[in-house]
Amino acid sequence: MSTIAPGSPPSSPVISLENFHFEYAEADVIIRSSDSYEFRVLKIYISHSSPVLRDQVAAISFPQWQSGVNISAGTSLPVVQLFDSGAVLFSLLTYIFPVPPVLPSTVEHTIELLSAAQRYRMDAILTHVRNHIAQQEPPFIREENSFLVFSLARNRGLNQEALRAARSSLKLPTFTIDVLEERLQLISCASLYALWRYRQKFQQNLESLLPDFVASSGRKTLKGSGRSGCTGPAASGIPGWLDRYISLIGRTPSHFSLSMFYAALRNHVRSSSNVIRDRCHHCATIDIPALWAALSAMYDDSVSEVRESDSI
Numbered sequence: 409m410s411t412i413a414p415g416s417p418p419s420s421p422v423i424s425l426e427n428f429h430f431e432y433a434e435a436d437v438i439i440r441s442s443d444s445y446e447f448r449v450l451k452i453y454i455s456h457s458s459p460v461l462r463d464q465v466a467a468i469s470f471p472q473w474q475s476g477v478n479i480s481a482g483t484s485l486p487v488v489q490l491f492d493s494g495a496v497l498f499s500l501l502t503y504i505f506p507v508p509p510v511l512p513s514t515v516e517h518t519i520e521l522l523s524a525a526q527r528y529r530m531d532a533i534l535t536h537v538r539n540h541i542a543q544q545e546p547p548f549i550r551e552e553n554s555f556l557v558f559s560l561a562r563n564r565g566l567n568q569e570a571l572r573a574a575r576s577s578l579k580l581p582t583f584t585i586d587v588l589e590e591r592l593q594l595i596s597c598a599s600l601y602a603l604w605r606y607r608q609k610f611q612q613n614l615e616s617l618l619p620d621f622v623a624s625s626g627r628k629t630l631k632g633s634g635r636s637g638c639t640g641p642a643a644s645g646i647p648g649w650l651d652r653y654i655s656l657i658g659r660t661p662s663h664f665s666l667s668m669f670y671a672a673l674r675n676h677v678r679s680s681s682n683v684i685r686d687r688c689h690h691c692a693t694i695d696i697p698a699l700w701a702a703l704s705a706m707y708d709d710s711v712s713e714v715r716e717s718d719s720i
C-alpha cells in the first residue's frame with residue numbers, strides 16, 4: 409500500500425470528469441460507488457470531512473482488506489462501499505479534496521449530491537455546494553423545474569431546496585390539472601398536496617397583510633398623488649384597480665410582475681380617460697416605483713411567512 413512520507417504533502421490527484429476518474433498515487437482507501445466506480449483517495453480527507461464516513465473508514469478491519477482492490481501489483485486497499493452513484497461521488501470528492509469543485513450535470517444528481525452531503529453530515533461541504541449552486545446562471549431552481557426539484561428535495565429531507573422550489577412554483581400561471589398535466593408525472597400526490605397547501609398559506613398571508621399595506625405603505629404612496637381621490641375607490645380605501653390586482657395576486661401569484669401591475673394601472677387610467685375631464689388624475693400621477701416597492705415588500709413578506717413547517 410502506498411503511504412505518504414512524513415512531512416511530504418500528497419501529490420495532486422489525477423481526475424477526469426469524463427469517466428469519473430479520481431485517483432491519488434498515495435491512496436490509502438478506495439471509495440466504491442453503487443455502480444462500481446472506484447475512487448482511490450486519502451483517508452485523512454475523507455475522515456475530516458464527515459463523521460459518518462470517518463466511522464466507516466475506521467470500521468474497516470484488516471481481514472476485510474483482503475477483499476479490497478489491488479491498485480498495483482501486490483498491494484490492496486480497504487474498500488468503503490457507498491450507495492451513491494459514481495457521478496454523485498465524483499462530484500462530492502471534488503468538494504472534499506483540493507481540486508476545482510464540479511457540480512453534477514443534472515438536477516437529479518445535484519439533489520443527490522446535496523442529499524449525500526447532508527446524510528454524511530458534511531456541514532461545511534453542504535454549505536459550499538449550496539453556495540456554488542447559488543452562483544449558477546440560469547438559477548438551479550426555476551419555475552419550469554420547480555415541481556421536479558420540490559418533489560426530489562422533499563423526498564430527501566432537503567428543506568431549503570424544497571422551500572425554494574415551492575416559492576418558485578408560485579410563478580406557475582395556474583394550479584389546475586389542465587395546465588399541470590405534464591408536471592404531475594414528476595410529483596407524488598403527497599408533494600402535490602404540500603405545494604397546494606403552500607399556495608393556500610401564501611394567499612392567506614397576502615390577505616392578512618393587506619390591511620397593513622392599506623394603512624401604511626399603500627396609503628403613504630397613494631396620498632397626495634393627485635388633486636382628488638381615485639375615481640374608482642374600493643371599500644378597503646385604496647383604488648379599486650389596485651385592490652383587484654392584489655386579490656388577483658393572491659389567487660394567481662404569477663400575476664405579480666411589474667408589467668402586469670403597470671398594465672392594470674394603465675387600463676384603469678385609460679378607461680377613465682375616454683373623456684379627458686373624467687380621467688383619474690389621482691392614479692395617473694401615482695409614483696409607480698414607490699408603489700411597486702411597497703407591493704413587492706408585501707409579496708415578499710407573504711412568501712417568507714410560509715415556514716417550512718407550514719407545508720413542506
Ligand SMILES: [Zn+2]
Binds near residue numbers: 639640690691
Ligand atoms: Zn384611480
